[in-house]
Amino acid sequence: MWITVGILVVVFLVVFFLEYRQRKPDQLILFESRGKINIRTTRFYPQHFSVALPKTTYSTQMNIEASAKGNLDIKVKVAITVAAALDHIPELIRVGGWSNIAVNKAEKELETIIHSIVREYTERFEIEELSSVKIYEYLIQKVNLSRNTLGLDIISLTVQSFEALDSKIAEAMRQQESARIMEQTEILNQQARIHATKAKLKADEEIALLENDLELKRYDLKKTVLEKESSLAQKRIEDELSRKRLQLAVDNEELNMLKNNPELLMLTPQAARLAEASQSLKNAKTIVTLSPNDISKGSELINMFQQFLQTAVNNSKKHDDKNQ
Numbered sequence: 001m002w003i004t005v006g007i008l009v010v011v012f013l014v015v016f017f018l019e020y021r022q023r024k025p026d027q028l029i030l031f032e033s034r035g036k037i038n039i040r041t042t043r044f045y046p047q048h049f050s051v052a053l054p055k056t057t058y059s060t061q062m063n064i065e066a067s068a069k070g071n072l073d074i075k076v077k078v079a080i081t082v083a084a085a086l087d088h089i090p091e092l093i094r095v096g097g098w099s100n101i102a103v104n105k106a107e108k109e110l111e112t113i114i115h116s117i118v119r120e121y122t123e124r125f126e127i128e129e130l131s132s133v134k135i136y137e138y139l140i141q142k143v144n145l146s147r148n149t150l151g152l153d154i155i156s157l158t159v160q161s162f163e164a165l166d167s168k169i170a171e172a173m174r175q176q177e178s179a180r181i182m183e184q185t186e187i188l189n190q191q192a193r194i195h196a197t198k199a200k201l202k203a204d205e206e207i208a209l210l211e212n213d214l215e216l217k218r219y220d221l222k223k224t225v226l227e228k229e230s231s232l233a234q235k236r237i238e239d240e241l242s243r244k245r246l247q248l249a250v251d252n253e254e255l256n257m258l259k260n261n262p263e264l265l266m267l268t269p270q271a272a273r274l275a276e277a278s279q280s281l282k283n284a285k286t287i288v289t290l291s292p293n294d295i296s297k298g299s300e301l302i303n304m305f306q307q308f309l310q311t312a313v314n315n316s317k318k319h320d321d322k323n324q
Helices: 004-018 086-096 100-120 132-143 146-150 167-260 262-267 270-280 292-297 299-323
Strands: 020-022 027-033 036-040 044-046 051-054 056-066 072-084 150-162
Touching: 020 056, 027 086, 036 086, 051 086, 056 100, 072 086, 072 100, 072 132, 086 146, 100 132, 100 146, 100 150, 100 270, 132 150
Parallel strands: none
Antiparallel strands: 020 044, 027 036, 027 051, 056 072, 072 150
16 A cells, blocks of 8 residues: 555656746746636746746837838838736737747737738838938837737837838938038037027016116105105295294384383493493583484484483373373
């Protein structure tokens, strides 16, 4: 019995090591079940019942010879990188077959499709109307269908070059392109000059506006100062007029008082100065005993003072009589 068990174990180990393989991280393990293709996720898989499909990318470069309108031969270099589309594995197997090189076979089919697309596009245009950019834009629209039909993801697609096979035509196209670039460069230079001039004019206008605003602000400040000075001057004039009116009122009151009370003139500074002036007359004894000769010398002062004294005496007598 133990011998039978040992033989079975040996057979199992031999079968296991010969049939089963360990799945690598860069592999897709495919198997078919009930007519559907599925992906194994276990670490070990039976190699005769599965297909190990690499998940790595494939790159290739194509030199496509085509013709422009007028049967002018051209050459287009296209580089493409593809990988298996995980959500379109059945389409990939249908194109590439049940094999671990299914991606390579599908990529060859994609190359054929790209060749036909490029030829079909270039035959519709003149050679001077074609360019790498235009070919790329048209090509990228068409090859996107490869995901659904070929089971491939296009990682990158570039049109590396486009040129005529005839060297003379190629040289003429290069010269034409060079002239176009020079023309564009000159246009850009002139536009740069125009933009610089416009920027300078705009800066000058802004500076002029700022200076004008500054002058207006200065004018407003000067106007404010002048208004304040005018107000202060007006206030000074009004104060001066008010003081003069007050002084005039005081003088009027004094005059009225002196008019009503002439005896008060004796107490005024004017009377004192008049007395001093009378004392300067020659041979003056008293103010009331002046000779005619002396009066001729100071007639005006004497007459005034005499009148003042006479008025004072008369007023005094009238006041006494009234009291009696």
